Amino acid sequence: MPLVEITLAEGRTDEQIRALLAEVHSAVHRSIGAPEANIRIVVREVPTKHWCAGGVTLAERAAKAKEA
Structure with missing residues (x-):
């Protein structure tokens, strides 16, 4: 029985x-x-404040992109 887990x-x-x-x-x-x-x-959806890449959360990255 295949189980596929997706995190977004x-x-x-x-x-x-x-x-x-x-x-x-x-x-x-x-x-x-x-x-x-x-x-x-x-499917698991993670708040952007709880997902970090390169020491920066996705929420922080999105906010920085809006400023630019």
Whole structure:
């Protein structure tokens, strides 16, 4: 039973998340032939204040980009 875990910074619409789930589900089914009912996908959305890259949070990076 495949389990796919996806972590994203928050900010996508429900429709975007649903489209992602559908595409990933199809890719898993196509690529390894897993029965559709057995495919599990978990999407975690992380607040941009809780995601850091290079010592800067995504929230800080976005704020800096708006200033420029």
